[in-house]
Every structure is written in C-alpha cells, then in structure tokens.
Amino acid sequence: MRKLKRLSRELSRRQEGSGRWNRTNKKLAKLQRRIANRRLEYPHQMTTKIAHTYRVIGVEDLNVAGMKRNHRLALSIADAGFGEIHRQRAYKSEGYGGMLVAMDRFFPSSRLCHVCGCINSDLTLADRTWTCDCGAVLDRDLNAALNIERQALEMVAGVGSRRPKTPGERMSDSSAQSASKRENRAEERRPSKPCQFGTVW
Numbered sequence: 605m606r607k608l609k610r611l612s613r614e615l616s617r618r619q620e621g622s623g624r625w626n627r628t629n630k631k632l633a634k635l636q637r638r639i640a641n642r643r644l645e646y647p648h649q650m651t652t653k654i655a656h657t658y659r660v661i662g663v664e665d666l667n668v669a670g671m672k673r674n675h676r677l678a679l680s681i682a683d684a685g686f687g688e689i690h691r692q693r694a695y696k697s698e699g700y701g702g703m704l705v706a707m708d709r710f711f712p713s714s715r716l717c718h719v720c721g722c723i724n725s726d727l728t729l730a731d732r733t734w735t736c737d738c739g740a741v742l743d744r745d746l747n748a749a750l751n752i753e754r755q756a757l758e759m760v761a762g763v764g765s766r767r768p769k770t771p772g773e774r775m776s777d778s779s780a781q782s783a784s785k786r787e788n789r790a791e792e793r794r795p796s797k798p799c800q801f802g803t804v805w
C-alpha cells in the first residue's frame with residue numbers, strides 16, 4: 605500500500621506521455637494488478653481450508669441488502685465480498701463430500717439463548733454481550749455460532765423431513781440471478797472471527 609502511494613505520487617510528478625511517465629505508469633498498473641489478485645486469493649484459500657476441515661458447515665442467511673443501508677456496516681460488508689465467499693464455500697464443500705447448511709434468514713441466531721432457548725427480543729446490534737433471564741451471560745457471536753451449530757446438525761439429522769438446502773440447490777438458485785443481484789443476497793456474517801466449534805468460521 606505504501607508502494608502504491610509512492611508510485612502514484614511519482615507518476616503525478618512525471619510529465620504525462622514522457623518515457624519516465626510510461627515506465628512509472630506500467631509499474632503502477634502491475635502493482636495494482638498484484639493487489640487485486642491478492643484480494644481474490646484470500647477468499648479462495650479460506651473457503652478451501654474450511655471445506656477441507658469441516659464436514660458440515662452451517663451458515664446464516666442475513667439480509668445483506670438491508671445491512672448495506674447501515675453506513676457503518678456497509679463498508680466492511682462490501683469489502684468482504686460475502687456473495688462470492690458464500691458461492692465458493694458451497695461448491696467446495698460439495699467437492700470434498702461436505703455439506704453446506706444454510707439457516708433461514710429469520711432464524712434468531714443472536715437472540716436465542718443457547719442454554720435455555722429463550723428469545724431476547726430486546727437485543728440490539730450494539731449488544732455484544734447480554735444476560736439471559738436464565739442467568740447465562742452470552743457473547744453475541746459465540747452464542748449465535750452455537751445456535752447455528754445446533755440448528756445445522758438438527759437439519760442434517762432431519763434430512764428428508766426438513767431437508768436442508770444442498771450446495772447444488774444454492775448454486776442453481778444464485779446462478780439464475782445477475783452477478784450484482786447475487787452480491788446483494790443475504791449471505792454471511794462475521795468475516796474475521798474464527799469459531800473453534802467448526803460451525804461458522
């Protein structure tokens with residue numbers, strides 16, 4: 605990133621169309637390509653690792669279009685490229701004999717207490733931890749991950765009666781849509797926090 609800044613500064617100092625300008629311009633283009641490639645690589649490495657490691661992957665369908673309207677969330681969501689990550693995970697899980705289980709968008713993963721099953725309808729996005737009436741002190745993300753894990757395993761166990769969406773189904777769902785629309789689809793949360801329970805990440 606520092607190099608990128610330096611080169612752009614250098615380019616602006618050069619006279620446009622001159623030999624030096626051309627040389628710097630080429631260097632700059634090369635660097636920009638490298639940065640773009642690295643950004644594409646990361647989701648690939650991550651999704652491959654997840655697909656290799658876990659048999660059952662529970663993910664949550666969130667209303668990303670709605671979340672994008674929240675300015676502070678919008679930037680990180682757009683950057684994480686949720687749609688693309690979700691798509692890669694789906695086909696990779698399938699390839700390695702795993703299973704991708706998607707929660708319903710309305711599954712109350714954060715509001716549900718994983719200890720007693722109560723729903724806290726007062727929970728806001730700002731509450732990172734909360735105390736349930738049963739006395740359990742819950743970390744928002746960990747509690748959600750435990751709920752998704754349980755739900756995913758139940759859905760897998762109940763294949764037939766309440767069949768979860770298979771990766772194949774999800775693929776055909778989304779391939780019918782335009783790329784930009786797919787990007788807006790409800791996808792995942794928590795781009796960075798790894799989950800030791802193997803449910804989400």
Ligand SMILES: [Zn+2]
Nearest residue numbers: 717720736738
């Ligand atoms: Zn509780």
